[in-house]
């Protein structure tokens with residue numbers, strides 16, 4: 001059993017729902033606190049100093065012998081420990097477990113770092129509980145204001161501030177972490193792949209090129225509520241029709257742009273089984289390889305939706321809720337990573353369609369990502385999977401990267 005295997009086995013039952021087999025490791029829940037204790041334990045047994053920063057992110061430090069003062073220019077690797085509702089085991093924890101396993105590989109080989117190493121676990125990456133993703137990393141870079149974060153509420157009405165206080169944390173100094181740029185020389189995040197690109201080319205690992213720009217738009221179709229039985233078809237102003245046609249159009253537009261578009265959330269008013277709806281509110285999630293394509297895609301989907309609405313005498317209002325620009329991972333750390341992994345043969349360079357802490361940190365420090373093959377491509381589901389062999393190759397690769405930077 002490798003150190004990866006035993007570390008992996010040690011958290012498999014934390015936060016797993018016995019009925020769905022999915023993980024419910026929400027920020028500041030009991031499962032999250034258990035994983036945070038597990039992280040501290042892993043650090044302690046490796047004589048690494050643990051620090052929970054002002055934003056709840058965990059850092060375990062392996063300092064070069066004789067180093068005094070604060071860390072500078074560190075090689076930092078890790079990911080997150082929280083999950084989506086009924087998520088898989090790999091999204092997040094794979095990066096943290098692999099990071100500790102990589103430390104073990106260096107120690108077993110007697111390698112002593114000349115540069116500080118840290119294993120990091122960023123707080124509330126998925127945003128499953130409070131509705132905003134990458135809270136820990138966004139607070140540290142200043143992309144998310146502390147006042148806004150603290151006021152976020154979960155479905156029970158509990159604010160992030162209350163949840164943190166209940167977990168024994170202080171929220172007083174939450175916000176921009178100016179030490180980030182001094183301390184972090186490079187951040188390398190290993191993550192399970194959330195698609196099937198590696199399976200299709202039969203390779204265990206990839207490095208990231210970009211994170212696709214993405215966004216969320218609200219479409220409101222306004223018609224007229226009426227009786228589902230007594231209203232003649234020609235007299236209806238049924239917004240459901242324009243919405244349904246728009247869903248199909250979005251799919252076609254996405255195909256034409258080699259992009260993705262999803263209407264995943266819908267609110268129907270009045271939502272009666274025997275009533276023609278008066279209003280449909282629907283949220284479009286759209287992602288594309290570059291910002292120009294994303295703009296064209298959303299314009300295309302919107303103009304089709306307007307045509308469908310006009311044909312049915314429906315009013316349509318479209319507003320952008322959030323748009324996240326493209327993240328282009330810098331060349332230097334990627335090339336260095338590829339060089340360190342040259343012995344593994346060709347390492348594909350892939351864009352990712354999902355958001356990550358590495359994408360947030362990229363605004364301030366050099367970052368790179370490594371993906372581990374997911375043979376089914378399924379993610380954010382209990383079915384998410386990676387072979388143990390591939391995970392071990394991932395941990396080994398992370399160790400090679402560490403050596404490249406710190407030795």
Ligand SMILES: [Zn+2]
Nearest residue numbers: 091092125191
């Ligand atoms: Zn993740």
